[in-house]
Amino acid sequence: MTPPDPWRDEEGFAPRPSSFLEDEKHEKRIIVSFPSHPLMIMLYLFLLFPLFVSAPYVFGYLSSLLGISRPAAFMLGPLIFLLSLVLSPFNIVIKRISTGKQMIVLEQRYVYFFGIPFPVITPRVVKQEIVLAINVGGAIIPIGLSLLLLLKMAMDSPLIFIYSLIVISVTAIISYVSSRAIPGVGIAVPAFLPPLTSVVMTALLIHESYMAIPVAYVGGVLGSLIGADLLRLGKELNKFIEHYGATMLSIGGAGTFDGIYLSGLIASLLVPLFTY
Numbered sequence: 001m002t003p004p005d006p007w008r009d010e011e012g013f014a015p016r017p018s019s020f021l022e023d024e025k026h027e028k029r030i031i032v033s034f035p036s037h038p039l040m041i042m043l044y045l046f047l048l049f050p051l052f053v054s055a056p057y058v059f060g061y062l063s064s065l066l067g068i069s070r071p072a073a074f075m076l077g078p079l080i081f082l083l084s085l086v087l088s089p090f091n092i093v094i095k096r097i098s099t100g101k102q103m104i105v106l107e108q109r110y111v112y113f114f115g116i117p118f119p120v121i122t123p124r125v126v127k128q129e130i131v132l133a134i135n136v137g138g139a140i141i142p143i144g145l146s147l148l149l150l151l152k153m154a155m156d157s158p159l160i161f162i163y164s165l166i167v168i169s170v171t172a173i174i175s176y177v178s179s180r181a182i183p184g185v186g187i188a189v190p191a192f193l194p195p196l197t198s199v200v201m202t203a204l205l206i207h208e209s210y211m212a213i214p215v216a217y218v219g220g221v222l223g224s225l226i227g228a229d230l231l232r233l234g235k236e237l238n239k240f241i242e243h244y245g246a247t248m249l250s251i252g253g254a255g256t257f258d259g260i261y262l263s264g265l266i267a268s269l270l271v272p273l274f275t276y
Contacts, residue, residue, distance in 0.1 A: 031091045031133060031248065051265060055081045058217075058268050062145060065214055066152055080141065084261065088137030091250045097130040099241050130240050131248040138261045139225070139252020146221040146264065149214050160206070164215045167201040171223025171263075172231070179228040181236035183244040187228050189259055194224045195266035202267070203274035212275040213268045220267035224259045225251070 060077025064070050107124050110117040134140060153161040174197045179189040198219035206212045229251045240247060252260045 029093050031093060031131070032089050051262075051269070052081075054269060055265055058213075058265060059145075062149060062214055062217060062268070066148055080145070084137040084141050086137065087141070088135065088253065090136040091133035091248070092136065092140075093131060093133045095132045097132065097237075097241060099128040099130065101128040102126065103128055130237070133248060133250040135250050135252030137252075139229075139250075142221045142252075142261050142264050143225060146218045149218050150222075153214070157211075160211055160215065163202075163205045164218050166205065167198055167215055167219030168222045168226065170201050171197045171219045172227035175224050175227025176231045177227075179232040181232065181239055181244070183240075184247055186247065186249045187232050187236070189224070189228045189232075191259065191262065192266070194227070194259060194263040195220045195270065198223055198263065198267040199270045199274060202271050207275050209272045209275040212271045216267040216271035217264040220263035220265075221260055224263040228259060 056078035057074075058077070059080040060074035063076045063080070064073035066073075068076065102125055104123045105126055106121050108119050108121055111120050112118070150161065150164060153164055171194050175189055175194045178193050179187050182188050195216075198216050202212050202216040202219060206215055233249060233251075240249065
């Protein structure tokens, strides 16, 4: 039996041109994106191998500061790292903003003739839009951990909490000033500038490593989030809508670890070098 032809309706006729328009009712709420070639991902893993090896220990230590027993915390550390890695391709759509323009894309589908599939290239009219999303592994997990650490600091040591707010503020300002809107990419910021800013500010305010590590982590994560992803994105959004065209702007990255994740991790690893 010949499989049904996906290009024709129940009566065997081709769809009307209007049916090629994108259906808003079927827009995805979760976008799975792998923007990097597999070979590039392997290269990243190789170059950042020391960072990835130490990440479970960092997350384990940060978890222990939340009141979790040390054995449980150091079991939770590798789990947090693994979840961040596995969930990094998943982006939750926050909002879709239409640019008011349309474009024609070419799609390949198959028509079956005596059970043999033949590729057919057909144009489809789609609307151009800006997709605002948040990455699960690269944003939601590190932001959630940072907020829990901030809450713990506010309850246990108000002075450390104030220091954390200062580090976050300065890191956010530096991230905002140094970030740029790039067509087709989103908001870009020099990779090591936010974590180094967080490290320097933390070392100036706190001299004990055991307290400097969570402060540097929170400063790197939330400073990057506020400065680059929120403030800069809010200022440059009209450029993406009016000039840059359709793209996906994902807070925390789109399939790879973004500045938010790496800023917190790098800052927490470097700050012990400047404290005792």
